[in-house]
Amino acid sequence: MNLTELTSRLPEGSVLTAREDLLPYAFDGTAALKQMPAAVVFPRNAEDVAAVLRFADEQNAPVVTRGSGTGLSGGSVPVKNGIVLCTLRMDKVLEVDTRNLAMMVEPGVLTKVIDEEAAKHGLFYPPDPSSMKVSTIGGNVANNSGGLRGLKYGVTRDYVMGLEAVIPDGEIVWLGSKCVKDVAGYNLRDLFIGSEGTLGVITRILLKLVPRPKAKRTLLATYSDIERAAETVSAVIEAKIIPCTMEFLDRMTIRCVEDFAHVGLPTDCEALLFMETDGHPAVVEEEAAAMAEIARKYGAKEVTLAADEAQALQLATARRSAFAALARIKPTTILEDATVPRSELARMVRFCEETGKKHGLQLASFGHMGDGNLHPTFLTNEKDTEEMHRVEQAMSEIFDFAISLGGTITGEHGVGLAKRDFLPRQFDPGSYALLSKVKASLDPKGLLNPGKIFPVQG
Amino acid sequence: MSETTGIANQASSPLSLKGMDYSVLQQCMHCGMCLPTCPTYDTTRLERNSPRGRIAWMRAIADGEMSVDKAFADEMYYCLGCLACTTACPAGVDYPTLFEAARADIEQAEAAGHGQRDFWRWLAVKTLFMRPRLLRFVGRVLRLYQWTNTDVFFRKIGLMRLAPARLRELEPQTPRVCAKFSHQLIEPEEKPTGESRYRVGLLTGCVQDLAFSDINRDTADVLLANGCAVVTPPVQSCCGSLHAHNGELELARELARRNLDLFDLDSLDAVITNAGGCGSHLKHYAKLLDGDVKYRDRAHAWDKKCKDIHEWLVEIGISPPKGGLAEQAVTYHESCHLCHGQKVKAQPRELLRAIPGLEFVELPESDWCCGSAGIYNITQPEQAGKLQHRKVEHISKTGAVCVATANPGCHLQLVNGLREQGLTVEVRHPISLLAEAYRRSG
Ligand SMILES: Cc1cc2nc3c(=O)[nH]c(=O)nc-3n(C[C@H](O)[C@H](O)[C@H](O)COP(=O)(O)OP(=O)(O)OC[C@H]3O[C@@H](n4cnc5c(N)ncnc54)[C@H](O)[C@@H]3O)c2cc1C
Ligand code: SF4
Numbered sequence: 024m025n026l027t028e029l030t031s032r033l034p035e036g037s038v039l040t041a042r043e044d045l046l047p048y049a050f051d052g053t054a055a056l057k058q059m060p061a062a063v064v065f066p067r068n069a070e071d072v073a074a075v076l077r078f079a080d081e082q083n084a085p086v087v088t089r090g091s092g093t094g095l096s097g098g099s100v101p102v103k104n105g106i107v108l109c110t111l112r113m114d115k116v117l118e119v120d121t122r123n124l125a126m127m128v129e130p131g132v133l134t135k136v137i138d139e140e141a142a143k144h145g146l147f148y149p150p151d152p153s154s155m156k157v158s159t160i161g162g163n164v165a166n167n168s169g170g171l172r173g174l175k176y177g178v179t180r181d182y183v184m185g186l187e188a189v190i191p192d193g194e195i196v197w198l199g200s201k202c203v204k205d206v207a208g209y210n211l212r213d214l215f216i217g218s219e220g221t222l223g224v225i226t227r228i229l230l231k232l233v234p235r236p237k238a239k240r241t242l243l244a245t246y247s248d249i250e251r252a253a254e255t256v257s258a259v260i261e262a263k264i265i266p267c268t269m270e271f272l273d274r275m276t277i278r279c280v281e282d283f284a285h286v287g288l289p290t291d292c293e294a295l296l297f298m299e300t301d302g303h304p305a306v307v308e309e310e311a312a313a314m315a316e317i318a319r320k321y322g323a324k325e326v327t328l329a330a331d332e333a334q335a336l337q338l339a340t341a342r343r344s345a346f347a348a349l350a351r352i353k354p355t356t357i358l359e360d361a362t363v364p365r366s367e368l369a370r371m372v373r374f375c376e377e378t379g380k381k382h383g384l385q386l387a388s389f390g391h392m393g394d395g396n397l398h399p400t401f402l403t404n405e406k407d408t409e410e411m412h413r414v415e416q417a418m419s420e421i422f423d424f425a426i427s428l429g430g431t432i433t434g435e436h437g438v439g440l441a442k443r444d445f446l447p448r449q450f451d452p453g454s455y456a457l458l459s460k461v462k463a464s465l466d467p468k469g470l471l472n473p474g475k476i477f478p479v480q481g
Numbered sequence: 482m483s484e485t486t487g488i489a490n491q492a493s494s495p496l497s498l499k500g501m502d503y504s505v506l507q508q509c510m511h512c513g514m515c516l517p518t519c520p521t522y523d524t525t526r527l528e529r530n531s532p533r534g535r536i537a538w539m540r541a542i543a544d545g546e547m548s549v550d551k552a553f554a555d556e557m558y559y560c561l562g563c564l565a566c567t568t569a570c571p572a573g574v575d576y577p578t579l580f581e582a583a584r585a586d587i588e589q590a591e592a593a594g595h596g597q598r599d600f601w602r603w604l605a606v607k608t609l610f611m612r613p614r615l616l617r618f619v620g621r622v623l624r625l626y627q628w629t630n631t632d633v634f635f636r637k638i639g640l641m642r643l644a645p646a647r648l649r650e651l652e653p654q655t656p657r658v659c660a661k662f663s664h665q666l667i668e669p670e671e672k673p674t675g676e677s678r679y680r681v682g683l684l685t686g687c688v689q690d691l692a693f694s695d696i697n698r699d700t701a702d703v704l705l706a707n708g709c710a711v712v713t714p715p716v717q718s719c720c721g722s723l724h725a726h727n728g729e730l731e732l733a734r735e736l737a738r739r740n741l742d743l744f745d746l747d748s749l750d751a752v753i754t755n756a757g758g759c760g761s762h763l764k765h766y767a768k769l770l771d772g773d774v775k776y777r778d779r780a781h782a783w784d785k786k787c788k789d790i791h792e793w794l795v796e797i798g799i800s801p802p803k804g805g806l807a808e809q810a811v812t813y814h815e816s817c818h819l820c821h822g823q824k825v826k827a828q829p830r831e832l833l834r835a836i837p838g839l840e841f842v843e844l845p846e847s848d849w850c851c852g853s854a855g856i857y858n859i860t861q862p863e864q865a866g867k868l869q870h871r872k873v874e875h876i877s878k879t880g881a882v883c884v885a886t887a888n889p890g891c892h893l894q895l896v897n898g899l900r901e902q903g904l905t906v907e908v909r910h911p912i913s914l915l916a917e918a919y920r921r922s923g
């Protein structure tokens with residue numbers, strides 16, 4: 024690849040090529056995956072992106088798009104000697120439209136900034152991945168990220184009204200509109216949501232906002248076993264209450280989180296439910312009381328209500344640290360996000376536990392219980408090849424079981440590199456072939472994020 | 482048996498990235514949760530200037546994929562060592578150890594290059610801060626120079642123009658040296674008027690002793706007012722933090738030993754430090770002297786007894802001052818090594834709130850580095866200036882007439898920053914405000 028040529032096509036200071044500059048872009052948030060790129064470029068706008076993609080097309084160079092590199096499926100791990108296209112310099116909030124409840128942003132804006140911007144206008148951007156202080160909205164859209172509020176508010180997809188993307192030949196396309204109703208042509212916008220950087224580079228996003236809830240109540244319930252926690256979740260929903268958040272943590276996760284955050288989590292229980300309800304103040308009070316009662320009825324050892332906003336925020340922040348806090352135990356933390364229909368959650372949790380034991384592995388679990396999205400996490404050491412082999416074995420069994428329950432191998436982190444080889448198991452051959460066909464027709468040369476979702480062709 | 486041999490070996494082989502426990506490097510799972518809290522990453526948005534990037538680089542060195550070269554040295558000296566990343570890191574990465582190992586490697590390899598930076602390091606690290614009496618002597622001369630207004634005269638006749646560029650820029654920043662040093666203000670042992678509840682040692686620090694000996698007096702006064710007998714050896718050594726952070730671990734060890742020899746630990750309930758930067762180093766003598774069979778146990782005892790003044794006062798419970806200060810809004814800037822290094826966050830605020838008349842206002846980004854960072858403002862003036870500016874901006878917006886801070890480096894950085902912006906906000910140590918309130922209690 025002619026790097027001088029690439030550098031000359033972009034404004035000064037847009038390209039990194041020194042080894043030490045590239046090194047920290049060799050990985051994302053995923054354990055044990057690493058690859059050195061040849062260059063990292065920082066486009067400032069869609070035209071710069073188009074210039075990079077045209078260059079890549081001419082030179083047959085692979086391009087991996089990257090936001091903040093917090094992904095957990097290896098989605099932004101570079102391709103050897105390829106280009107990393109980092110969106111962090113496209114970080115402007117372009118418009119907040121309070122009449123249409125919409126916001127136009129560039130892809131490098133951080134998720135947290137979007138919600139803060141919305142809050143200035145009394146509005147709310149609900150998707151809140153635990154990484155929201157760091158992750159970019161472009162990464163969220165490309166992975167269709169979830170968060171803690173999925174049960175009531177849905178995921179990133181539910182808040183994207185339109186987007187601009189640059190496709191592999193350098194063409195800039197706009198898909199979607201500010202209209203709540205819009206059925207003109209194929210819904211290609213949705214094709215790009217969750218496309219993991221394999222179809223195009225997203226360069227602008229039109230987001231939907233909702234009115235900011237006026238009140239919120241946070242509850243903690245502790246249990247002596249995970250089943251009771253799962254039963255509580257089902258019972259709450261059966262009682263026609265849709266809380267915004269129902270998160271669970273197992274004993275090991277609780278311990279690690281408390282070790283980091285010192286927020287006074289009870290460390291003497293097997294499972295902890297972290298629940299939040301938001302909305303109109305009167306309704307919130309009523310629902311919180313009902314949830315507490317249901318939790319007690321289903322065997323919670325203790326139920327506590329957060330005293331105030333500050334404490335609620337502290338608890339939520341602690342919960343958001345769960346994954347990284349687990350790294351305290353062992354050098355390598357391998358997190359999965361197998362997801363099942365809510366009704367099967369308790370079975371799934373039990374299966375994960377047994378599988379971990381069977382293979383002699385240390386396993387911690389936490390996750391979004393309200394939406395069936397579980398995070399069984401292996402605590403291991405990547406240097407121990409024998410143990411890593413057992414981890415792979417256990418993972419494979421967990422995926423198969425999730426699929427057999429009508430679930431999916433990934434609820435929110437994406438397929439990327441990490442789950443690519445398991446993808447065919449979830450689709451029948453015809454459906455999988457259709458997926459590949461879409462990729463081939465949009466990116467015939469296979470230059471955008473090759474090796475992710477699908478193995479490299481040929 | 483084998484354990485002792487191992488430790489003894491460790492003492493003879495200096496801390497290095499390649500030699501250290503690999504799991505410390507592996508602890509970083511590159512989640513990125515530290516990125517938004519890192520001031521250098523915030524400035525450049527480049528991963529190499531982030532904790533995650535720096536750790537990856539260190540790991541590549543340990544793995545033999547990269548070498549300790551000039552570029553690495555530049556990066557590690559661009560890092561402020563502010564430790565904001567350790568507070569943010571859920572995985573519990575031990576960044577202080579990695580940071581010290583990296584800088585030790587750099588000094589070992591002499592990768593940082595020579596020239597001006599070297600001169601400053603030599604002057605500060607190897608000479609002045611190793612010799613307390615010499616430091617005081619230099620302080621004397623500096624004081625004479627400032628007091629006789631020779632500085633103004635020199636500046637007027639343009640003599641300063643002859644000095645090297647860095648020195649010229651720095652010259653107006655040098656602290657006003659106090660008329661008296663700590664040992665002239667504090668008796669070797671002072672007893673409270675009533676019954677002694679505790680007996681504590683007082684560390685007077687280097688810069689604190691030179692520029693802020695009155696803060697040391699205030700600290701002694703507040704301790705006395707709360708029933709503590711105060712033992713203050715007149716000639717004290719530097720704590721060694723400057724040395725450890727600049728890759729000179731052997732010198733740091735020597736200073737630690739001197740301090741351990743200076744205090745009779747058994748007779749003391751605590752050893753008190755009032756400078757955030759020193760405290761965060763002082764509390765880890767055990768790790769520093771891990772390989773020293775003779776001093777190891779004493780270092781352990783020392784670490785347990787070494788307390789930041791705010792931490793200690795809240796622990797023993799203070800008698801609330803009856804007298805107050807004139808009604809005034811006061812804000813608080815957190816020294817990095819007090820809040821991130823020692824995790825002492827609530828206590829200074831609690832003490833300030835206990836002062837009648839004082840209206841406490843929170844400072845936005847109170848735990849964001851002010852750019853002082855040891856000798857960082859000398860070695861990296863540009864980045865230091867940016868952070869200083871940002872800090873002063875926040876302070877001016879609070880409307881406070883006084884900003885409290887508990888570290889001499891921050892103190893000077895704020896005084897200079899506020900002066901440059903033409904602001905009249907006063908800078909005080911929280912303990913000085915408290916001491917004043919006690920004095921007014923009569
Ligand atoms: C501690 C931690 C907690 C997390 N919690 C959650 C959680 O609760 N829920 C959740 O869903 N995820 C979570 N994640 C995963 C991760 O944060 C999300 O997937 C996030 O959306 C990634 O954003 P990013 O900016 O870091 O993207 P990256 O990791 O840089 O990229 C992710 C993918 O998107 C592609 N991409 C990025 N930007 C663009 C663009 N502009 N155009 C096209 N493709 C693009 C990349 O090629 C890659 O395939 C967590 C991660 C961590 C480390
Ligand atoms: S230092 Fe900690 S917070 Fe930062 S990337 Fe590493 S593990 Fe994550």
Ligand code: SF4
Pocket residue numbers: 518519520521522531532535559560561562563564565566567576
């Ligand atoms: S010590 Fe401060 S400057 Fe250095 S990596 Fe950590 S947060 Fe960044």
